Amino acid sequence: MITEKLSLTCDRLLSHQQLACCRSYCAIPLHGKEILVYSNIALQQKPLVLTGHHGDVTAMTFGKGSSPVFLCSASAEYVIVWDIELCQKRTEEGEVASGIVIRTLLGEVVHLSFCFSNERVAACSGAIIYILNSKREDVISTLTGHLGPITSAEFCSWNKDILVSTSEDRTFKVWNLETKAIVYQSFVLSAFPLLSALLLEKDRHLITGSADGQVWCFSLSDDYKCHLVTKMDLQKMEKRHQVQQGAVSHQTGVSEQSSVDKVEILKPVAQMASCGPSSETNADKEINNSWFCIGGSDGLYVVDLATSELQTVFYFKDNATLSISMAGSWSISPRCDKSMLVLVSSLFTPSVVLLELYLSDLERTGASHEGFSVFPRSAPLLESPLNAELKKKEANQPKKKGGMKEQPLVFHSKVKSSGYTSAPRRIMFSPKTNVEKSSSCKKNTKNTGLLYNSYPADSAAPTVPHIDLNITNKQVSCLQYSGDGKQILCGLGDSSVLLYKSSLTGNPTVYIGHDKPVSSVSWSLCRQWWLSASEDLSLRIWTCCSSEPAAVMGNNMFSKPIRSAQFYYLDKFVLLASGSSLYLYLYNVDSTHDDIKRYQQRSVIKRTRCLTASSNDITAFSAINDFLSYIVLVCGSDRSIQVMDMNKGVVASMVPDAHSRAIHCITQNKGSIFTTQAPDSYNLFLTSAVTDGVKIWDLRNLMCVRRYENHLNRCHPCSSAISPCGRFIASGSEDKCAYVYDIRSSKFLHKLQRHSDTVLSVAFNPATPELLTGTLDGKLRLFQSSSGSHLSHDTGAAVHNVPNMTE
Numbered sequence: 001m002i003t004e005k006l007s008l009t010c011d012r013l014l015s016h017q018q019l020a021c022c023r024s025y026c027a028i029p030l031h032g033k034e035i036l037v038y039s040n041i042a043l044q045q046k047p048l049v050l051t052g053h054h055g056d057v058t059a060m061t062f063g064k065g066s067s068p069v070f071l072c073s074a075s076a077e078y079v080i081v082w083d084i085e086l087c088q089k090r091t092e093e094g095e096v097a098s099g100i101v102i103r104t105l106l107g108e109v110v111h112l113s114f115c116f117s118n119e120r121v122a123a124c125s126g127a128i129i130y131i132l133n134s135k136r137e138d139v140i141s142t143l144t145g146h147l148g149p150i151t152s153a154e155f156c157s158w159n160k161d162i163l164v165s166t167s168e169d170r171t172f173k174v175w176n177l178e179t180k181a182i183v184y185q186s187f188v189l190s191a192f193p194l195l196s197a198l199l200l201e202k203d204r205h206l207i208t209g210s211a212d213g214q215v216w217c218f219s220l221s222d223d224y225k226c227h228l229v230t231k232m233d234l235q236k237m238e239k240r241h242q243v244q245q246g247a248v249s250h251q252t253g254v255s256e257q258s259s260v261d262k263v264e265i266l267k268p269v270a271q272m273a274s275c276g277p278s279s280e281t282n283a284d285k286e287i288n289n290s291w292f293c294i295g296g297s298d299g300l301y302v303v304d305l306a307t308s309e310l311q312t313v314f315y316f317k318d319n320a321t322l323s324i325s326m327a328g329s330w331s332i333s334p335r336c337d338k339s340m341l342v343l344v345s346s347l348f349t350p351s352v353v354l355l356e357l358y359l360s361d362l363e364r365t366g367a368s369h370e371g372f373s374v375f376p377r378s379a380p381l382l383e384s385p386l387n388a389e390l391k392k393k394e395a396n397q398p399k400k401k402g403g404m405k406e407q408p409l410v411f412h413s414k415v416k417s418s419g420y421t422s423a424p425r426r427i428m429f430s431p432k433t434n435v436e437k438s439s440s441c442k443k444n445t446k447n448t449g450l451l452y453n454s455y456p457a458d459s460a461a462p463t464v465p466h467i468d469l470n471i472t473n474k475q476v477s478c479l480q481y482s483g484d485g486k487q488i489l490c491g492l493g494d495s496s497v498l499l500y501k502s503s504l505t506g507n508p509t510v511y512i513g514h515d516k517p518v519s520s521v522s523w524s525l526c527r528q529w530w531l532s533a534s535e536d537l538s539l540r541i542w543t544c545c546s547s548e549p550a551a552v553m554g555n556n557m558f559s560k561p562i563r564s565a566q567f568y569y570l571d572k573f574v575l576l577a578s579g580s581s582l583y584l585y586l587y588n589v590d591s592t593h594d595d596i597k598r599y600q601q602r603s604v605i606k607r608t609r610c611l612t613a614s615s616n617d618i619t620a621f622s623a624i625n626d627f628l629s630y631i632v633l634v635c636g637s638d639r640s641i642q643v644m645d646m647n648k649g650v651v652a653s654m655v656p657d658a659h660s661r662a663i664h665c666i667t668q669n670k671g672s673i674f675t676t677q678a679p680d681s682y683n684l685f686l687t688s689a690v691t692d693g694v695k696i697w698d699l700r701n702l703m704c705v706r707r708y709e710n711h712l713n714r715c716h717p718c719s720s721a722i723s724p725c726g727r728f729i730a731s732g733s734e735d736k737c738a739y740v741y742d743i744r745s746s747k748f749l750h751k752l753q754r755h756s757d758t759v760l761s762v763a764f765n766p767a768t769p770e771l772l773t774g775t776l777d778g779k780l781r782l783f784q785s786s787s788g789s790h791l792s793h794d795t796g797a798a799v800h801n802v803p804n805m806t807e
Contacts, residue, residue, distance in 0.1 A: 001314065001357065001358050002314050002319055002322075002355055002356070002357050002358070003355070003356050003358075004321060004322050004323065004353055004354070004355055005040070005043060005341075005354045005355065005356050006026075006038065006043050006353065006354035007323045007324075007351065007352075007353045007354075008028060008351065008352045008353075009350065009351050010028070010029070010030075010350040010351060010352060011030075011031055011032075011350065012032065012350055013328075013348075013349075013350045014028075014029065014328065014329065014345040014346075014350065014352060015328025015329060015345055015346065015347045015348070016328055016329060017029070017058060017059070017328075017329055017345065018058075018059040018060060018061065018110065018111055018112065018329065018331070019060060019329055019330075019331040019343050019345060019352070020060035020061050020062050020071060020073075020331055020343070021040075021062070021331035021332070021333045021341055021342065021343035021354070022040075022062040022066075022069065022333050022334070022341075023040065023066065023333050023334060023336045023341065024039065024040055024041065024066060024069055025037050025038065025039060025040060025062065025069060025071075025084060026038050026040060026331070026341070026343045026354055027060050027062070027071055027073075028343075028352050029056070029057045029060075030049070032055075032056035032057065033051070033053045033054065033055065033056060033057065033075070034049055034050065034051050034053075034057075035049070035050040035051075035053075035057060035060070035071075035073055036048070036049060037049075037050060037071065037084060037087075038354075040341055040354070043354075048084070048087060048088055048091060048097070049091075049097075050071075050073075050082055050087060050097055050099070051096070051097075052078070052080055052098060052099060052101075053073065053075040053077065053078055053080065054075070054077050054078070055075040055076045055077050056075060056076075057073050057074070057075050058074060058075060058076070058108055058109055058110060059073070059074045059109045059110055059111055059112045059123075060072065060073045060074070060112065061112040061113055061114060062114075063114040063118040063134075064114055064115075064116045064117075064118055065118065067085075068083055068084070068085055068086075069083075069084040069085060070082065070083060070084070070114065070118055070134065071084055071099075072102075072112050072114065072121050072134070073099075073112075074106070074109035074112055074123060075109075076105070076106070076107055076108055076109075077104060077105060078101050078103070078104055079101070079102050079103040079104070079106060079109065079112075079121070079123055079132060080099040080100065080101050080102070081099055081100045081102055081121070081134050081135075082097070082099035082100075083099070087099070100134075100135070100136070100137075101137060102121065102132045102133060102134060102135075102136065102137050102138070103123065103130065103132050103137060103139065104137075106123055106125045106130060107125045107126060108125060108126075109123050109124065109125045110124055110125070110149070110150070110151065111123075111124040111150065111151065111152050111153060112124075113152075113153055113154055113155060114134065114155070115155040115160060116155060116157050116160070117160065118134060119133070119134055119135070120132065120133065120134060120140060120155070121133075121134050122153040122154075122155065122163060124150040124151070124152070124153050124165070125150075126149055126150070127144065127146045127147065127148060127149055127150060127167070128142060128143065128144055128150070129142070129143040129144075129150060129153050129163070129165055129175075130142055130143075131143065131163075131177060140177075141177060141180045143163075143165070143175055143180065145173060145182050145185075146165065146167040146169055146171070146173065147167070147169040148167045148168035148169035148170075148193070149167065149168045150165055150166070150167045150168075151166050151167060151168060151193060151194060151195050151196070152165065152166045152194075152195065152196050152197050153165040153166075153197075154197045154198070154199055155199075156199055156220075157199060157201045158201050158204065160177075161176055161177045161178045162174060162175070162176065162177070162183075162220075162224075163175040163177055164197050164199060164206060164220075165197070166194035166195065166196065166197050166208055167193070167194060168193035168194075169188075169193075170188045170189055170190050170191070170192070170193060170194060170210070171185060171186045171187065171188055171189065171194070172186045172189075172194055172197060172206075172208050173185050173186070174206075174220070174224055174226065176224075183224035184224045184225065184226050186218075186226065189208070189210065189214070189216055190210040190211075190212060190214050191212070192210045192211040192212040192214075192266075193210065193211050194208050194209070194210050194211075195209060195210060195211055195268060195269055195270055196208065196209050196269055196270065196271050196272050197272075198272040198273065198274065198292060199220070200274055200292070200305075202289060203219075203290075203745055203746075203747070204219060204220050204221070205217055205218065205219060205220065205229065205305070205747075206218045206219075206220045206226060207272060207292065207305070209268075209269025209272060209294065210268075210269060211266060211268045211269075212266045212267075212268070213233060213234035213235055213266060213267035213268065213269060213296070214231070214232070214233060214234070214269075215231070215232040215233075215234065215269060215294070215303075216228065216230075216231050216232075217229040217230045217231070217232075217305060217746075219747040227710070227747060227748075228710070229709075229710065229746050229747045230305075230308045230707065230709055230746060232303065232308050234267045234269065234294065234296065234301065235267060237301075237303065237308070237309060237310040238267075238301075238310060238313065240309065240310070240657070241309070241310040241311075241312075241313070243657060244656075244657070265297075266297075267296045267297060267298070268296065268297060269294050269295075269296070270295045270296065270297070270327070270328075270329060270330050271294075271295035271329070271330035271331070271332055272292060272293065272294050272295070272332075273292065273293055273295075273332035273333075273334070273340075274291075274292050274293075274334075274335075275291035275292055275293055275302060275335060275340070275359060290304055290305045290306040290307075291303065291304055291305070291311060292305055293332065293340075295327060295330030295332060295342070295344070296327070297326055297327055297328075297347060298315060298316060298317070298326060298327070299313050299314045299315040299316050299317075299318075299327075300313070300314040300330075300342065300357065301313050302314075302359075305746070306705060306706040306707065306746060307695070307704045307705065307706060307707050308707050308709075309704065309707075314357060322353065322355075323351065323353055324344060324346050324349075324351065324353050325346075326346065326347035326348060327344045327345070327346070327347060328344075328345045328346060328347040329344070329345045330342065330343070330344055331343040331344075335359065338358055338359060339356050339357060339358050339359065340356070340357045340359060341354065341355070341356055341357075342354070342355045342356075342357060343355075371700050371701060372631060372643055372652065372653070372683075372699045372700060372702070373631075373683060373699065373700060374624055374629045374631050374668070374682050374683055374699060375627075375629065375679065375682070376628055376629065376630050376647070380630075380647050381647055381648065384646075384647045384648070384649070385584055385608050385609040385646065385649055386569060386572075386573075386630070386646055386647060388586055388608040388609075389586070390586050390587075390588055390604065390606060453674070454674055454675070454676075455672065455674035455675040455724050455725055455766070455767065455768070455769070456725075456768075456769060456785075456787075457675060457725040457727070459725075459769045459785045459787045460769075460785050460786050460787045461723075461727075461728045461740045461749055461750055461769070461771075461785065462740075462764075462769045462770050462771040462783040462784050462785045463740060463750045463752060463771075463783055463785070463786065464783060464784050464785065464786050465752075465754075465781060465782075465783055466770075466782045466783060466784045467503075467504050467780075467781070467782040468779065468780075468781050469504050469779065469780040469781075469782075470778070470779050471490070471492075471498060471508070471778055471779065471780060472492055472494060472778035473777060473778050474492050474493035474494040474517075474778050475492070475493040475517075475760055475774075475775070475776045475777070475778060476490055476491070476492060476493075476760060476761050476774025476775060476776075476778060476779075476780065477491050477492065477493055477517055477518055477519065477760065477761065477774075478490075478491035478518065478519070478520050478521050478719075478761055479491075479521075479761040479762070479763040479772055479774050480521050480522060480523055480763060481502065481523075481763055481764070481765055481766055481772075482523045482527050483523060483525060483527055483626075483672070483673060483766060484527060484673075484766075484767060485502055485672075485674075485765045485766045485767025485768060486501065486502050486767070487499060487500065487501060487502060487523075487527075487544075488500045488501075488502050488504075488763070488772060489521040489523065489530060489532075490508075490521075490774065490780070491517075491518030491519070491520065491521045491532060492517070492518060492778065493517040493518075493778075494517070495512070495514040495515055495516055495517060495518060495534060495536070496510055496511065496512050496514070496518070497510075497511040497514075497518055497521060497532050497542075498510060498511075499511065499544070502765060502767075502770070504780060504782055509544075509547075511532070511542055511547065513540055513548075513549055513552075514532065514534035514536050514538065514540070515534070515536040515538075516534050516535040516536040517534065517535050518532050518533070518534050519533050519534055519535055519561065519562060519563060519564065520532070520533045520562075520563075520564045520565055520566070521533075522565060522566035522567055523567075524567045524571045525567065525570060525571045525625055525626065526571060528543065528544070528589075529541055529542060529543045529544070529550065529589050530542055530544075531565055531566070531567065531574065533562040533563075533564065533565040533576060534561075534562070535561040535562075536554075536561075537554060537556075537557075537558045537559075537560070537561060537562065537578075538552060538553060538554030538562075539552075539553040539554070539562055539565055539574070539576060540552050540553070541574070541587070541589060541603065543589070543591045545591070546591055550589050550590065550591045550601075550603050551587065551589060551601060551603035551605055552601060553585075553605060558578040558579070559578070559579060560578050560579035560617070561578065562576050562577065562578050563577045563578070563617075563618055563619060563620060563621075564576065564577050564618075564620055564621050565577070566623065566625065567625050568584070568623050568625050568632075569625065569628060569629075569646075570625065570626075570627070570628060571625065572586070573585060573586060573587075573608065574587050574605070575621075575623055575632065577618040577620075577621050577634070578618075579617055579618070580612055580613050580616060580617050580618060580636075581610050581611065581612050581613070581618070582610070582611045582612075582613060582618065582621065582632065582634060582644065583607060583609075583610050584607070584608045584609040584610070584611075584646070585605050585606065585607050585608060586605070586606045586607075586608050587603065587604065587605045587606070588603060588604045588605075589603050590602040590603045590604070591603075609646075609649055611644060611646075611649060611650075611651075613634050613636055613642055613644075613651065614636070614640075614642060614651055614654065616636065616637045616638060617636065617637040618634055618635065618636060618637075619635050619636060619637055619662050619663055619664055620634075620635045620663055620664055620665055620666045621633060621634045621635065621666065622666045622667060622668045622685065623646075623668075624668055624670055624682070626670055626671070626673075630645055630646050630647040631643060631644070631645065631646070631699070632644040632646055633666055633668065633685060633699075635658075635662070635663035635664075635666050635687065636662070636663075637662045638656075638662075639656070639657050639658060639659050639660070639661065639662055639663065639689075640654050640655060640656050640657070640658060641654065641655040641658045641663070641666075641687065641697070641702075642654045642655075643699070643702070653702060655697075655702050658687060658695070658697075658704075659687065659689035659692040659695070660689065660691065660692045661689040661690045661691055661692055662689065662690075663687045663688065663689045664688060664689060664690065664717035665686070665687065665688040665717060665718075665719045665720055666685060666686065666687050666688075667685060667686040667719075667720055667721055667722060668682070668684075668685040668686075668722075669681055669682055669683075669684045669685065669722045669726055670682070670722075671724055671726065672724040672766030672767070673766070674724060674766060674767050675724045675725055675726075675766075677725075677726050680700070681726050683698055683699040683700050684696055684697070684698060684699070684705075684722070684726075685697050685699065686720050686721075686722060686729065688713070688717075688718065688719065688720045688731070690713055690714060690715060690716075690717070691713065691714055692709075693707055693708055693709030693711070693713070694707070694708040694709070694711075694720050694729065694731050694741075695707050695708075696708075696729070696743070706743075706744075706746060707746060708729060708731065708739075708741045708746055708748070709746075710739055710741075710747065710748045711731045711732070711733035711735075711737070711739040711748070712733045712734045712735040713731075713732075713733060713734060714734060715734070716732075716734055716758050716760060716776065717760070718731060718732030718733060718734065718758070718759065718760055719731075719732055719760065719761050719762055720732070720762065721762050721763055721764050722743070722764070723764045723769075724764055724765075724766045724767075725769075726743065727742070727743055728740055728741065728742065728743060728749070728764075729741040729742075729743050730762040730764065730771055730773075731762065732758070732759035732760050732761060732762050732773065733758070733759055734758045734759075736753070736754070736755040736756065736757060736758065736759070736775075737751050737752055737753050737755060737759065738751075738752040738755065738759045738762055738771070738773045738783075739751055739752070740752065740771070752771075752773070752781075752783060755773065755775050755779070755781060756775055756777055756779050757775040757776040757777040757779070758775060758776040759773050759774070759775055759776075760774055760775060760776055761773065761774035762774075768784075769784065769785035769787075770782060770783065770784050770785070771783040
């Protein structure tokens with residue numbers, strides 16, 4: 001994976017000096033005043049010697065592009081630009097190679113960089129940045145504003161008038177070169193100096209690193225306002241990576257560590273570079289575009305920016321053939337095909353090595369997992385619990401053994417009410433109304449998804465406030481839309497459940513029966529009944545036409561609260577989690593009641609299987625009910641994610657330490673009957689944990705593919721949701737806002753403000769681009785799309801496929 005192509009012994013220490021390396025050449029100071037230029041393609045050839053400086057060369061850099069190749073070098077007296085190919089030709093003709101002096105007497109220059117057109121050069125000397133013309137001696141502008149020595153200055157690739165600088169004053173600044181003004185200045189990021197900066201054009205991100213191994217990623221928008229996307233700690237990422245790899249330390253073969261080895265050392269972010277393919281090369285598609293590398297003191301770190309996780313580390317001590325053990329300065333060339341060239345100077349010895357890294361050999365974490373899919377690949381096994389069925393006798397109300405058949409006292413088949421001609425009232429002083437309307441609703445439930453209009457997949461995210469509703473002073477703990485998007489269930493902290501129309505108009509239907517806060521609600525696929533689970537150790541199945549539950553599961557059936565419950569396998573089962581067990585129940589809902597014993601439950605519920613997870617307690621789980629699927633995703637109190645195969649009734653795989661805290665919310669991409677997505681998109685799922693943001697995972701390889709952490713979540717179980725079109729992610733937050741993310745980018749798209757309290761619950765309408773949020777103080781807010789709010793439930797736009805997250 002790593003080879004040493006060139007090793008040189010220098011006449012002086014170059015540990016803190018900027019070296020130069022590109023795909024074709026590398027440059028090293030010789031005797032202080034001269035420069036050796038080696039061809040990376042033919043290292044056996046005699047190097048090109050450039051002379052012209054009168055003082056020691058302190059900084060060097062190559063220009064952008066492959067032809068012609070420019071080299072800029074700086075000393076206290078001169079800043080010179082060299083045309084390498086022209087200098088080689090003059091040397092072969094017996095002439096002295098010369099360059100163009102573009103500036104004199106700038107003092108000690110510590111950093112140089114070319115713009116992307118190679119027309120300008122930024123030279124950093126002290127606390128001043130000089131923008132120089134690369135063709136002639138001309139100072140275009142002088143930038144001052146930092147309070148300490150400047151450590152780096154980089155041009156923006158997508159805006160030629162933008163420059164980003166870092167300094168020992170622990171801040172970075174964004175400069176507008178046209179107006180010569182500071183357009184953004186960061187706060188003090190660290191107690192240590194900022195050493196380097198990296199600009200990524202694809203997502204328009206700005207990454208900066210400090211001397212203590214802290215890395216910050218900001219979004220650099222067109223209005224020059226930088227928003228923090230993520231913050232990473234190199235040491236913490238390294239420890240997590242070692243735990244995932246099952247390694248205690250990268251120093252293999254060392255049985256006893258001295259007290260010096262146990263002391264934690266700083267890991268400076270000396271240099272950063274993108275690992276993604278450049279526009280000029282046809283790079284290997286296996287390398288993720290979100291990867292970037294960090295040059296540290298003990299090796300090269302490859303980080304996935306999308307997940308904020310370490311992919312691999314090239315340690316110097318792990319390669320006995322290398323002639324370097326600690327790095328002082330780095331120069332990383334752009335990636336070419338499957339490898340990168342890196343020029344590294346030793347920290348304690350006067351030596352320089354040229355290394356080649358083969359990125360195509362990187363093995364991503366979790367690549368050895370067996371591939372999973374939410375879609376079944378074969379029919380259920382004969383002994384599978386999914387083949388269980390209720391017997392006909394069990395489906396009807398069972399008779400009691402050893403007892404007489406109960407009959408009315410007057411021995412008639414039915415007991416008349418006081419009117420003798422009308423059926424008994426089931427609810428006192430409440431006449432029957434809207435009989436025709438209820439009958440039409442039953443007819444609508446027989447419609448298939450083909451009769452509905454399509455979800456407008458090209459619409460904007462729902463961000464326009466439409467309705468604010470104050471329903472109670474208790475928290476909205478859970479929200480769920482019905483499959484047709486016409487009704488919404490609200491589980492509350494006062495032990496009740498409210499059933500609203502999706503428009504939130506009119507009075508809700510109130511369902512009371514639980515004694516403690518409702519933890520979860522779930523609609524059946526047929527939308528004829530729904531269930532609610534509570535912390536009172538009970539579960540109730542309701543029908544929309546009755547205020548009394550059709551079935552109640554309680555009476556000491558469970559010893560611990562039901563964390564989550566839902567219908568499963570096309571409404572065939574009820575799936576619930578209590579303690580460390582996952583229960584699978586068959587059921588038959590019968591909403592009729594005996595005339596005398598009206599409260600006697602006629603519904604039948606039978607336990608089919610009880611699976612014990614490998615964790616202490618199940619904190620959340622998710623399964624797809626819209627189509628047949630064997631997979632159930634279970635999150636445990638040990639911070640793990642477990643894949644349970646309900647066909648075999650076993651734990652198929654597990655991801656340990658998926659978050660730094662226990663996961664409180666897991667959500668699968670279930671789509672809706674109004675949308676069409678690529679089949680692989682249904683293998684994506686979200687997890688949320690306190691203080692650890694939201695992660696999106698790919699079930700096919702059990703890898704985290706992106707992380708979202710702009711929202712604030714420190715103590716409350718804020719939920720997250722995926723839009724039916726698969727393009728957006730919504731998350732609650734404790735800063736009285738709801739955040740909407742683009743699923744393909746880690747930075748948030750919209751910040752929905754002006755909520756009255758912490759946003760606990762979020763839910764997308766499956767039929768139209770709407771987002772409903774519920775707060776800690778019992779308020780609902782409905783947001784609509786600016787491009788689709790006027791469509792309401794009448795949407796007819798075409799639906800696009802969701803792009804594959806792993807491509």
